[in-house]
Amino acid sequence: MAEDVSVTAVGPMGQNGRALNSLKGAMSTYRGVATVLILLLIVFGFAQSSFMTTSNFQNIVSSNAILLVIAVGMTFPMLAGGFDLSVAGTDALAGILLSKLLLAGMPMVEAIGIIIISAVVLGAITNGLLIGYFGVNFFIVTLGTLTITQGISLQITGGNDITMYNEKWLLQVANNNVFGFPILGLVALAILILGILVLRYTGFGRMVYSVGGNQEAARLSGISVARVRLTTYAISAGLAALAGMLEVGRLASSGPTTDSTIELTGAAAVLIGGVAFGGGVGTLLGTFLGVAFLGVLQSGLLISGISSYWQGIITGIVLIASVTVDRMRARRASTKKLRQTGEDQAPTVSDTVLPIPGEGMSS
Amino acid sequence: MPELGMDFADRAASTLHSQTFLVANAVSKRFGAVQALSDVSLEVRPGEIVGLAGENGSGKSTLAKVLTGLIRPDSGEISIDGQSVTFSNPGQALELGIAGVTQEVSVVPLLSVAENILLTRKRRFSSMYTQSQLARDAQPLLDRVGLTCNPRAQFASLRPGEYVLVEIAKSLARNPRLLLMDEVTTRIGGRDADRVFEIILQLQSDGVSIVYITHRLEEILRLCDRTVVLRDGRLVGEISRADASGETISRMMVGRDASPYQRPAIAETGTQRLELHKVLVPDIVGSVSFNVRPGEAVGLCGLVGSGRTEILETIAGLRKAEGGEILVSGFAVKPGSLTTARRMGISFVPEDRHKQGLMMESPIRLNFSLGRWRTLRFVSRVQETALARLYAHKFNMRLIEFERKVSTLSGGNQQKVMIGRALSSSPKVLLLDEPTRGVDVGARGEVFEMIKELLEGGIAIVLASSDMVELRALSHTIIVLHDRQVVGALTAEEATEERLAFMMSGGI
The missing domain is CATH 3.40.50.300 (P-loop containing nucleotide triphosphate hydrolases)
Incomplete structure (x- = not known):
């Protein structure tokens, strides 16, 4: 087993070399996005004196907190090998429902609770059930639920926005700072940390990775693949609803076009952060870096007076480049491995090759 | 196929020019620790059916893959009509007149039979075809393999027993002079297999050479003019039709003493597990x-x-x-x-x-612990690593880095990871x-x-x-x-x- 030897061999690098390698391995996961992020910070920091200021960072945090909540939610189905396009629809609809319920006089806490619970349940029984249990393609199902929720939003509002200037509590949560840190950012960070804890330290988190990593292996190990899938869509729907309600506070309004296309921005953040599209690989820390990258880019361009249209162009280039570099690195690693062992091409005829004695068989 | 006549003329000419069509000389291929082929030589004359026999892992399929351009040999020479050739992909092998038919069906099920048959035909991106033209072009090939279905029928509508006939027709589309057939009858029944044998004999009389790989000795005895036996990647010997019998070939293939492994005795507890x-x-x-x-x-x-x-x-x-x-x-x-x-x-x-x-x-660690998780319980990386280390030690695995991807392990160690995981419960x-x-x-x-x-x-x-x-x-x-x-x-x-x-x- 040549490659085992190559790892354990104590060459000139010895023990330190191995430790260094494993450190490199951990770093390399985020190397791409972290490098680009630091680069952006340096460039904008030097170019624009107003970039490296507390108020600008407060601004970056509060305007991207909602994207972070959405992206954390989307990371779950993506890690399990799926995808949730419907978050934008859920986000807008949750905001509209919150406005309607508050205007109808329902207390804030009850309204928020009802909406989150409904979103979780609906995410589970539409996306989750159809994708997890009936095996319908995730793209089709969530595209369908996206257009359905968007349609409902339009139907409810007649296409108009609902303004919400009277909900002092909601507006304060969404627009104030605690010790100089935006409350919205704190909420998003709390969600992020909770998500990290779930994915890293619970059995469910491991199951999400295993379903994305190899669903057949997961099934044979007694994991209910369908239930895990369902749960990931419930989580993304619940967090999308939360994001939509935070957005109501931030904008002091809700409407059918609020946060439209946030599913694509969210997916870009998750993928830039290193989650594999097929699932099984990636972390929420990566998702956080992906969101941070998009936020810093947007703010930097704005401050530099560069057209915000550039944001899309740069995001697209970075997205494709980071995934391509990953792909090439993986390919290089696999050809290197093949050169070392060639195992998978070894003469392993899967089918039987058996001698048949001539006795009674010869014609 | 307008060029068909030309091709037959070429083939006749080449038969006159040289005695052998293909010579593979001292071909070796190594995959890591496994020497899949060592110094294997093979000659194929025009219109000859050569059997290739050997046990699981003897190198038969590796040799077939070398000859059809799927694998590049480490050393050795291949020549066609006395001229040394090299090829590194199946397309180049097809150019040289070597086609392969394997047990794996390599078709696009939703395309028509005709489209599948003509899949490997040389074409440009700008070429345009109509369905009826494709069907016309495919018809002679269907006739050659005796398939009576409509060439415009979807491939998926065929019986499984007819798949191999389509595969053969597909390989004939490029007018090969040598056809390598790797376990083609494995998945088909007796009557379909008989049709395959008829096609092979017909091809032989057309001057096409066949290398026939099988584990079924009766087929070798029925078809092959000569049989080459491989064992552990080496050429064991060659046997002519006259000398071939089931016993001799299987002895050449097995050729080893009784197993050195001693089964442990069963505990006499009387209870059934x-x-x-x-x-x-x-x-x-x-x-x-x-x-x-x-x-x-x-x-x-x-x-x-x-x-x-x-x-x-x-x-x-x-x-x-x-x-x-x-x-x-x-x-x-x-x-x-x-x-x-x-x-x-x-x-x-x-x-x-x-x-x-x-x-x-x-990571290897997660692969060891897969299936041990409970939804709402906490998991511990330290415990998972300890578990992985325990089984790795038990099974004498020389791996240290449990955070490496399991794909970086050798097949043997991957197997041990799977067995270790099964045992952890x-x-x-x-x-x-x-x-x-x-x-x-x-x-x-x-x-x-x-x-x-x-x-x-x-x-x-x-x-x-x-x-x-x-x-x-x-x-x-x-x-x-x-x-x-x-x-x-x-x-x-x-x-x-x-x-x-x-x-x-x-x-x-």
């Missing part, structure tokens, strides 16, 4: 009954598709038995429930590491499906040792395999399957390789 009482396994004819005592290994011996995997999957709860009873230590297992079977101590190690077994892109019954498939020789011995130790520890094992050496080395009893039916049970002493081979190919 696993009992199958008249279990009706889906897709298996008749019922299946056998018992396994602690420390005993029962082998399920059969060709691919004989039903051995189905039996294992039924015991594991992945398929629902349609009748009968499965007992573990005397308690009935609820049929068709993987979770119950696992809870009652049945652990299943599937055959396909890539598709069913491992999360290739995930302290099973009473271990089901192993092809435990040494794709594992190199050294690691194979280690997996054998591992299984032996498990038996000594009192686990009951059911082992499905097509590898007779493995079955004989490890099992106390061998149940033989043929064509989805149990055809017999032999004790280890009764089960000679020749007897097993005879029974699993349909003899009584």
Whole structure:
């Protein structure tokens, strides 16, 4: 087993070399996005004196907190090998429902609770059930639920926005700072940390990775693949609803076009952060870096007076480049491995090759 | 095919010019620790049918892949019509007149038969075809293989037995002068196989050379002018039609002494660990009954598709038995429930590491602990690493970095990860499906040792395999399957390789 030897061999690098390698391995996961992020910070920091200021960072945090909540939610189905396009629809609809319920006089806490619970349940029984249990393609199902929720939003509002200037509590949560840190950012960070804890330290988190990593292996190990899938869509729907309600506070309004296309921005953040599209690989820390990258880019361009249209162009280039570099690195690693062992091409005829004695068989 | 006539003329000319069409001289290929081919030479004359025989892993398919351009040899020379040639992909091999037909069906099921047949035809992106033109072009090829279906019919509408005919027609589309056929009759029945033989003989009379790879000696005896036998990647010898007999060829193929492995004795406890009482396994004819005592290994011996995997999957709860009873230590297992079977101590190690077994892109640590997680319980990386280290140590795996992707391990170590994982739930019954498939020789011995130790520890094992050496080395009893039916049970002493081979190919 040549490659085992190559790892354990104590060459000139010895023990330190191995430790260094494993450190490199951990770093390399985020190397791409972290490098680009630091680069952006340096460039904008030097170019624009107003970039490296507390108020600008407060601004970056509060305007991207909602994207972070959405992206954390989307990371779950993506890690399990799926995808949730419907978050934008859920986000807008949750905001509209919150406005309607508050205007109808329902207390804030009850309204928020009802909406989150409904979103979780609906995410589970539409996306989750159809994708997890009936095996319908995730793209089709969530595209369908996206257009359905968007349609409902339009139907409810007649296409108009609902303004919400009277909900002092909601507006304060969404627009104030605690010790100089935006409350919205704190909420998003709390969600992020909770998500990290779930994915890293619970059995469910491991199951999400295993379903994305190899669903057949997961099934044979007694994991209910369908239930895990369902749960990931419930989580993304619940967090999308939360994001939509935070957005109501931030904008002091809700409407059918609020946060439209946030599913694509969210997916870009998750993928830039290193989650594999097929699932099984990636972390929420990566998702956080992906969101941070998009936020810093947007703010930097704005401050530099560069057209915000550039944001899309740069995001697209970075997205494709980071995934391509990953792909090439993986390919290089696999050809290197093949050169070392060639195992998978070894003469392993899967089918039987058996001698048949001539006795009674010869014609 | 307007160029057909030309081609026949060319072929006639080449027959005159040289005695041999293809010469492969001292071809070697090494995959890591495995020397798949060492100095293998082969000559093929025009219009000759050459049989290529050998056991599992003897290098037959590697040689076929070298000759069809799928694998580049490390050394050795290939010449065609006396001229040295090199090719590095199947397209170039086709250019030189070498086509391959394998048991794997490589078609686009939703396209028409005609489109599939003409798939490898040279074309430009700008070429345009109409369906009727394609059908016209494909018709002569269909006639040649005697397929009477409408060329515009969807491939998926064909009978499975006709797939191989389409594959052959497809390879004939490029007018090959040599056709390599690798186990083409494995998945088809007698009548379809007879049609394949007729086509082969017809091709021979057209001057096409055939290299015929099979494990069925009767086919070799029926078809081949000459048979070349490989063993462990080396050429053992060549036998002419006149000298060939089933006994001589199988002796050349096996050519080894009795297995050096000593089965551990079964503890005489009298109790049964696993009992199958008249279990009706889906897709298996008749019922299946056998018992396994602690420390005993029962082998399920059969060709691919004989039903051995189905039996294992039924015991594991992945398929629902349609009748009968499965007992573990005397308690009935609820049929068709993987979770119950696992809870009652049945652990299943599937055959396909890539598709069913491992999360290739995930760390070794997670692959060891897969299946031990409870939804709302916390997991500990430290504990997972400790578990992985325990089994790695137990199985003598020289791996240190449990955070590396499992795909970086060798096949043998990947297999150990899977078995280690199955053992981490302290099973009473271990089901192993092809435990040494794709594992190199050294690691194979280690997996054998591992299984032996498990038996000594009192686990009951059911082992499905097509590898007779493995079955004989490890099992106390061998149940033989043929064509989805149990055809017999032999004790280890009764089960000679020749007897097993005879029974699993349909003899009584």
